[in-house]
Amino acid sequence: xxxxxxxxxxxxxxxxxxxxxxxxxxxxxxxxxxxxxxxxxxxxxxxxxxxxxxxxxxxxxxxxxxxxxxxxxxxxxxxxxxxxxxxxxxxxxxxxxxxxxxxxxxxxxxxxxxxxxxxxxxxxxxxxxxxxxxxxxxxxxxxxxxxxxxxxxxxxxxxxxxxxxxxxxxxxxxxxxxxxxxxxxxxxxxxxxxxxxxxxxxxxxxxxxxxxxxxxxxxxxxxxxxxxxxxxxxxxxxxxxxxxxxxxxxxxxxxxxxxxxxxxxxxxxxxxxxxxxxxxxxxxxxxxxxxxxxxxxxxxxxxxx
Ligand code: PPE
Numbered sequence: 038x039x040x041x042x043x044x045x046x047x048x049x050x051x052x053x054x055x056x057x058x059x060x061x062x063x064x065x066x067x068x069x070x071x072x073x074x075x076x077x078x079x080x081x082x083x084x085x086x087x088x089x090x091x092x093x094x095x096x097x098x099x100x101x102x103x104x105x106x107x108x109x110x111x112x113x114x115x116x117x118x119x120x121x122x123x124x125x126x127x128x129x130x131x132x133x134x135x136x137x138x139x140x141x142x143x144x145x146x147x148x149x150x151x152x153x154x155x156x157x158x159x160x161x162x163x164x165x166x167x168x169x170x171x172x173x174x175x176x177x178x179x180x181x182x183x184x185x186x187x188x189x190x191x192x193x194x195x196x197x198x199x200x201x202x203x204x205x206x207x208x209x210x211x212x213x214x215x216x217x218x219x220x221x222x223x224x225x226x227x228x229x230x231x232x233x234x235x236x237x238x239x240x241x242x243x244x245x246x247x248x249x250x251x252x253x254x255x256x257x258x259x260x261x262x263x264x265x266x267x268x269x270x271x272x273x274x275x276x277x278x279x280x281x282x283x284x285x286x287x288x289x290x291x292x293x294x295x296x297x298x299x300x301x302x303x304x305x306x307x308x309x310x311x312x313x314x315x316x317x318x319x320x321x322x323x324x325x326x327x328x329x330x331x332x333x334x335x336x337x338x339x340x341x342x
Pocket of ligand 1: 074075076204230231232233234235252253254255256257258291292293294295
């Protein structure tokens with residue numbers, strides 16, 4: 038993956054990629070006082086490009102700032118326009134988009150209310166996050182020894198940069214042990230989410246995902262819930278335990294980067310037949326049609342360039 042492109046939107050200006058720099062004493066580098074988004078722009082079947090669920094991502098971006106108490110210094114409409122502009126400025130038909138807001142240079146120390154909140158939006162080409170093979174055949178996941186955030190330790194509805202130390206620890210732990218992705222349990226021991234994805238299971242064609250209590254409210258999760266219900270699947274948002282995952286017929290992750298990735302194995306136990314199951318394949322097919330603009334029903338989820 039190369040992060041090098043032409044332009045980055047930075048504090049209201051379109052700057053050269055090389056010039057989008059910050060000072061080493063910026064508050065966020067020291068304390069993790071930043072929040073971000075992950076959005077995808079897709080090349081559509083008809084040759085156009087569209088950003089997937091842009092409004093929902095920008096809204097969550099603003100919500101993150103509100104939760105943390107470092108509000109976004111731009112309106113939602115300004116951020117929306119800036120996102121579309123930076124994609125256009127880089128002449129990419131398809132890319133990952135990373136808005137980031139961070140507490141910048143000013144005072145040092147934890148209480149720095151006068152420091153500026155700087156905002157940038159970068160884009161780069163990013164293929165299948167968990168591999169093309171993973172999208173087809175499923176990946177191997179392991180439950181991490183690290184607990185996911187307790188709701189009153191970190192606020193999980195904010196996509197706060199600081200929250201991701203926990204994800205990095207979990208992901209590194211399981212990658213070093215030879216697995217592809219980390220599943221994390223909440224402080225009470227129930228399944229929460231993965232290091233960078235939400236999680237679903239299927240048993241007897243009933244689809245289940247964790248409630249929003251202690252997870253990031255994933256926009257892909259929301260899309261899959263909507264698609265599954267529209268297709269007539271019974272879908273519940275309910276707590277479940279790791280043994281329920283072991284005995285599921287199918288399981289999968291959802292996320293902007295990971296899209297819809299089947300899980301073929303958890304903690305060395307094959308899930309169902311040990312490969313992508315029929316419900317997963319069905320939802321994945323519809324999801325891919327939707328993001329490629331091949332399904333009229335969800336056309337409002339696309340913001341054309
Ligand atoms: N939970 C977590 C912890 C998470 O980071 C993500 C996205 C999700 C759930 C799914 O949310 P959504 O993208 O709205 O469906 N993770 C982002 C960052 C990945 C990275 O490695 O960076 C992403 O997928 O863009």
